[in-house]
Amino acid sequence: MIISRRAFLGTTLAGAGTFAMPAILRAAPGDTVHIGVITTLSGGGQIYGNYIKAGAEIAAKRLMRDGALGGAKIELVVRDDRNTPDGAVTAFREIAGSGVKLFAQGNFTANLLGTLPLLKETGATMMMVGPSSLALTHEAFNPQAFRIGYTSPMAFGGYGTLMAKRFPDVQKWAMTQSDVTALNDITRSFAKNLKEEAAKAGRTVEVLDPVKAMLNASDFRAQISQIMGSGAGALFNCFQGADAISFFKQARGFNVEGSFKPLCDSGNELEIAKAMGANTPASLWSWTGWYYGTKDSTISQDAVALFKESSGNDAPSAFFGFGHDAIVTLISGMEKAGSEETAALVPAIEANAPEGCLGKLIYRKEDHTFAGKLSYINFGRDEKNPKGWSVIEVAQLEGADFLEEATPGRKLN
Amino acid sequence: MSRYITYCLVALSGVLLLLLPLLVNPGLVHLAGVTLVMGVFAVAWNLLFGYAGLASFGSGGLFSLGAYVMAISLRAGYEQSFLLLIVLAMVTGGIVAFLVGAVALRRSSGIYLAILTLAMAEVLRQILMRWHWIGAEDGLPNIVRPHFSYGLGLIDLSSGARYHVFLCLACGLLIAAIWWIAHGRFGRTLRAIRLDPERAAFMGVNTYGYKLAAFTLSGVFVAGAGALYAPLAQIVTPDLGNMLRSTQPILFTLLGGASSFWGPLIGGFLFSAIEYGTRTLVGLQEIITGVILLAVVLIFPTGISGAFRKLFASLEQGEPAPARKVEVSDAGRLGKPLTQRV
Structure with a gap:
């Protein structure tokens, strides 16, 4: 068999190229x-x-x-x-x-x-x-x-900014929170960015201290009465998991959804809607790490x-x-x-x-x-949907804009 | 003869544990280390339950206390005094146990004591969860494994295998100390109190004093186990003192047998073996573990050690041995050894 110089060179180069490629x-x-x-x-x-x-x-x-x-x-x-x-x-x-x-x-x-x-x-x-x-x-x-x-500063700082932009007429916000240290960062970040964004637009927004309840509490009527009497026009809820479900169920009796616009939930995503079905508030916002239905x-x-x-x-x-x-x-x-x-x-x-x-x-x-990107989801009651609720809107922000200062190896002040 | 078989088995298990890093995967070595520490915890707990007849559901609190003392000290750079830190943790555990016991044992017994100790452990856990200086809910991570010198040259325990060998030796010493206490005059007095407190008191035994001493000693060893645990896991969290942790020695003891000194240790290793063997059966693991435990408890009411004791006795005598018998009159001659098969 005679091998041409071109074929030899070609084969050699191809072979060498293959072996030069990373093994993986x-x-x-x-x-x-x-x-x-x-x-x-x-x-x-x-x-x-x-x-x-x-x-x-x-x-x-x-x-x-x-x-x-x-x-x-x-x-x-x-x-x-x-x-x-x-x-x-x-x-x-x-x-x-x-x-x-x-x-x-x-x-x-x-x-x-x-x-x-x-x-x-x-x-x-x-x-x-x-x-x-x-x-x-x-x-x-x-x-x-x-x-x-x-992180909380990123997700909930962005949340505060989004709400300040979307609802510029709200002058006073109320907050609720389980009495757990880990949740302090969430309400603090939300309030901080909300105020800062409003200040950029020349407005002043008052954010009330969170009304707290014990973790795993089952009765939130005292907290609901307190926020209803606070004079706030919007609510940011930071009860999580089963506590949040109980809170929103009990809030129906007080017409919380009619009193606060917007009504915001911290990070229970669609779990509130899945649990409450047709009793989901008419419009509720939540931060979400990722929305499965994104188009x-x-x-x-x-x-x-x-x-x-x-x-x-x-x-x-x-x-x-x-x-x-x-x-x-x-x-x-x-x-x-x-x-x-x-x-x-x-x-x-x-x-x-x-x-x-x-x-x-x-x-x-x-x-x-x-x-990466931050996502916030707005969903609410929907009689036409067999589930009793549907997603109204998904808003996204660039996460990089809300990153806290990088302090690798050192605690963030 | 069964006593010699027990000693042979203990020695063989000790050698096997020491050689474990040469034989198996590092994951299994870590698991064996954790089980050994929990075994010491359970043996120390059984000093209260099996010997003094006191049920404490709050030992997890003392375990976490020992672990936190060690973690804080190592993170503060005191690794050179590592051996002293173990002693410090044990002393701290002893002091806290003494203070808790001084109040609890005077006021309550039985289920009330169990609930009271559980509540105290929960209070400690809540304090740890809210104390930011020691990491609050996240606990203290990045605990270094020490290297230190005591005139014998540098002892470097930074690698998993070396710390495992140290752990085996340290746990061996703690178990030997508990064995010595449990099998001496003190242990026999505790058993007499457990069997008939009124008679023991009538014979002139200060029952409250002995119970308090047992409570304190148990706290010393439980905190010692916690101190050894901190560099092993390299992280301590408030959950070390939760109810689940407090019930672990109880589970180990019931599984292995409360009437045997070695029962809690056997129960601990059996429990870990079942968990490790079923680790890939996600979703079924709890069911399988539960069924095995139920079967063991139903078939061997005196625990695994009780079953072994019966087996040895039947091999020795050709028929099952009677259950271990402790004469009430033994309370009257506390200085003399009781007949037993442990």
Whole structure:
């Protein structure tokens, strides 16, 4: 057989080019990339963890279907952290001990604070899925970890700004809050940005101190009477979970929805509407990490369709989006870095901006906090809808405009 | 003969635990470490329940106290005094247990004591949750594992495997100390009080004083376990003192057997083994664990250790041994050893 010089050169170049490619991009369909997913799958916290797990699984399925990483198999190693730092550390050490370098863990801060110190010794890269605590990207900052989720100053500062712009006529706001330290940041951030935005437009807005109730309280009539008599024209509610459902149910008897416009809920998203059905207030705003019905993202629509196919559920919470985008961030980072080693992967994620359910997945380089879009959802009673409610509007803001100061390794003042 | 078998099994388990980092995955080593610490916690709790007949549901509070003392001190840079810090945590736990016991034991017993101690642990947890200087709800993360020198050269416990070896030795010492207390004159007096407090008092035993001493000693060892836990987990949170943590030693003790000194430790390792074995069965894990525990408790009412004791006795004598018998009249000769098969 005679080999021409051109054929020889061509074959040699092609071969050399293939071997020069990062190994990960040459992954054969039989190769497997493992990602540890540690979340809460038992007890009360499973309402978040189950969605994180589902989002991660759908992302792996989508990425494999689309031939990411040269057709490699993406395998998730899922473990329940039992919502304790011990459980998280045990799961992390077990998975890392089998050579896994990529992790997605969420959403409780204490469990993340337990595993973050282990990243250095194991050479792992971590996506922190859904936590809001400032500590994770400030005093407890770890250069091998990224946050996919929103801090209170970002989500609720943006919320205050949006409300000040949308409702310039309101001069006095009332607030309610469970008596829990972690919620102080939410009401403080909302009030601060609301006042600042109004001041920019030459207006003065009064924001009353939150009317507080015990966490897990069941009777809110005293608090409702107090806000009704406050003279405020708008309300920001910071009761969460079951407390919020009880609050809004009891508020119906006092005509709260007729007395406060706008009526704002902090972060219960559509859970209020799902629980109250046809008794949902006529118009209620809420911050949402991600809205499953967004028309702007084909990735969201695709992920929700796949989720519906496998579970029958077509309305996952924001944690589904966070779980999904954690995997997208890691895999697209690997594609760019050509490696799963943290030294190459971290700069690749910092420079990358892949498209996910939440839009462009951007992380601030200094402290690895998420800097993507913020979403606020307006929904209300709808007699024509069989569910009894429907979404009226989704408003978005650029998250980067509301990021708190970056102080990696140091507490934010 | 069963006593020698017990000693052999304890020695074998100790060696196996020490060699664990060479044999298994780091996750399993960490789990074994946590189980060992919780085992010490449970053995210390059983000093109250199994020996003095006092049920405390608030031991989790003392455990978290020991853990916080260690965490705060290590974060403040006192790692050079690591061994003294363990002593400090134990002393702190002892003082708090003494103060709680001095009030609680005078006023209540039985279920009332259980509820009172539970309430006190909850008060402590609420204080920890609101105290920002020590991290409030998020707790204290990034606790360093110490390296220190005591004239014998540098002892570096920063790696998981080295800390595991230290943990085994430290837990071994604590268990040996509790064993010594439980099997000496003090332990026998406690058992006499548990069996018949009126008779013990009639014989001149200061029952309140002994109960208070048992409460204090239990607090000392529980806090010691907490102190060893902090560098192991490298994070402490207020939830260390929650009700779930306080009920863990109870569960371990019932599973392993309250009548045996080693029962709580056996129960702890069995419980962890079941949890670890079912860790991939998400959604089914609790059901499987619950069914296994129910089956064990129903089939072996005296716990796993009781079942083993029966097995050894039947092997030894060819028939099941009678349940351990403690003569009430033993209260009258407290200085002499009781007949027992532990």
